[in-house]
Amino acid sequence: MNSSIAIPDAKHPDSRRWVALVVLLTGTLLPPLDFFIVNVALPAIREDLRAPSDVSQLVVSVYATAYAVTLVLGGRLGDIVGRKRAFLAGMVGFAAASAVCGLAPSSDVLVAGRLLQGMSAAVMAPQSLAFIHALFQASEKNRALSWYGATFGLASVAGQVLGGLLVAASPWNLGWRSVFLVNLPVIAVAIPAALVLLPERKASNPDRLDISGAALLALGLLALVVPLIEGREHGWPTWSLGALALAPLLLAAFWRYQNARERSGASTLVSPMALSSRGLRRTLLSTLFFYALAAFFLTFSVYQQIGLDRSPLAAGIAILPLGFGLLCGALAGPWVARWLHARTAAFGMGLEAAGLAITAMLVAFAKPSWLPLPLFLIGVGQGIAHPALVRLNVDQVEARWAGLAAGVVSAVLQISAALSVALVGGVFFSLAPDGASAKDVADGFSAASTIMAFALAFAAALAWRRDARRPSDV
Numbered sequence: 001m002n003s004s005i006a007i008p009d010a011k012h013p014d015s016r017r018w019v020a021l022v023v024l025l026t027g028t029l030l031p032p033l034d035f036f037i038v039n040v041a042l043p044a045i046r047e048d049l050r051a052p053s054d055v056s057q058l059v060v061s062v063y064a065t066a067y068a069v070t071l072v073l074g075g076r077l078g079d080i081v082g083r084k085r086a087f088l089a090g091m092v093g094f095a096a097a098s099a100v101c102g103l104a105p106s107s108d109v110l111v112a113g114r115l116l117q118g119m120s121a122a123v124m125a126p127q128s129l130a131f132i133h134a135l136f137q138a139s140e141k142n143r144a145l146s147w148y149g150a151t152f153g154l155a156s157v158a159g160q161v162l163g164g165l166l167v168a169a170s171p172w173n174l175g176w177r178s179v180f181l182v183n184l185p186v187i188a189v190a191i192p193a194a195l196v197l198l199p200e201r202k203a204s205n206p207d208r209l210d211i212s213g214a215a216l217l218a219l220g221l222l223a224l225v226v227p228l229i230e231g232r233e234h235g236w237p238t239w240s241l242g243a244l245a246l247a248p249l250l251l252a253a254f255w256r257y258q259n260a261r262e263r264s265g266a267s268t269l270v271s272p273m274a275l276s277s278r279g280l281r282r283t284l285l286s287t288l289f290f291y292a293l294a295a296f297f298l299t300f301s302v303y304q305q306i307g308l309d310r311s312p313l314a315a316g317i318a319i320l321p322l323g324f325g326l327l328c329g330a331l332a333g334p335w336v337a338r339w340l341h342a343r344t345a346a347f348g349m350g351l352e353a354a355g356l357a358i359t360a361m362l363v364a365f366a367k368p369s370w371l372p373l374p375l376f377l378i379g380v381g382q383g384i385a386h387p388a389l390v391r392l393n394v395d396q397v398e399a400r401w402a403g404l405a406a407g408v409v410s411a412v413l414q415i416s417a418a419l420s421v422a423l424v425g426g427v428f429f430s431l432a433p434d435g436a437s438a439k440d441v442a443d444g445f446s447a448a449s450t451i452m453a454f455a456l457a458f459a460a461a462l463a464w465r466r467d468a469r470r471p472s473d474v
Contacts, residue, residue, distance in 0.1 A: 075407020329383020348385025
């Protein structure tokens with residue numbers, strides 16, 4: 001093993017693993033940050049590049065699709081070639097893609113750069129979670145995962161604020177290009193630190209990559225994710241409905257193929273045996289409903305700007321109570337875990353559901369000045385639930401499958417986000433179409449918040465059903 005720090009043991013833990021965590025959290029921060037930071041810059045991108053209207057959608061959807069489709073493959077690559085190598089490769093690729101986007105002379109080059117960004121993020125991000133699972137003692141995982149959850153959550157909030165600030169300030173007259181080029185100095189510091197601090201972790205006799213399985217899974221996820229992202233914007237054309245009908249058939253064929261390979265002793269992309277736990281299936285289903293909150297950021301921004309007639313920057317600032325709640329929830333997470341143990345995720349999601357329900361009522365009764373309170377509650381719940389739910393999933397597989405589990409959990413979260421934006425967003429925009437009045441927008445946002453509250457309540461019920469045993473590692 002090529003390592004600069006030892007994997008800690010109970011008697012001689014190496015304190016530098018917490019410094020290594022800072023490097024790993026860079027790989028956690030950048031993918032969601034780059035998903036949200038670009039939103040505020042889209043009008044400036046279209047104007048500068050003289051791009052058609054659909055480019056705004058492609059800049060977002062190409063990144064999201066590439067990220068979701070290749071996450072499982074990215075996680076598995078870490079198990080096979082080594083997590084350090086995969087992490088560094090993903091980070092180098094992300095830097096190169098960010099440079100392509102920031103220097104893009106045309107919209108076509110920008111979209112190509114976003115495709116490379118999404119694929120690189122999918123290789124980099126699962127390694128952060130897998131490393132946390134491998135580096136930290138069982139008693140330390142809740143604290144490490146709390147910082148992971150806080151970083152992931154804060155990226156979604158900070159991205160919108162930072163995007164607005166960068167476009168408005170236009171450092172060195174870069175304009176919208178700064179939202180991509182800002183990644184380069186961060187990665188320039190992170191890569192040397194990763195080389196020094198991260199150990200290499202991979203199986204002693206690694207499997208070969210299942211190329212056929214990867215292709216079949218990619219086709220199935222593309223058939224699911226692309227229509228969800230693009231279908232509503234195009235009025236649900238025939239191709240989108242056909243792809244959605246084909247998706248479960250392709251995914252079922254992929255699962256049968258993986259079972260057949262495992263029975264024959266061949267290497268698999270996703271081991272059915274590793275994911276065979278009944279509890280894991282239930283927590284993955286809970287994870288699928290957990291990121292219903294993804295539609296909140298979109299609908300909240302529209303409500304602030306059209307329903308309350310605020311600027312994009314003011315809309316970004318208005319969501320800061322949620323970000324503050326995320327940080328508080330993440331810091332409180334380890335204490336809550338010592339109290340509730342395996343039901344910590346359910347408790348956090350219950351807080352989110354309550355916050356969303358209160359939001360829906362305040363908006364319905366035209367009391368927007370009170371919104372910081374439920375926003376803070378939503379953030380606290382998210383900060384507690386996210387790392388606890390991740391641990392519920394990853395801890396149920398053997399350590400050698402940690403990269404696979406991390407990729408699967410991340411992919412489920414991305415699919416959950418796509419489902420939420422398509423379905424909840426569809427309800428919102430049907431109630432508040434283009435040109436809708438402020439009252440219609442408020443009614444749409446209230447309805448969307450209610451739907452998300454029910455989804456989070458259902459996710460909490462699924463997670464609560466898991467045996468609330470008192471694990472020795474909490």
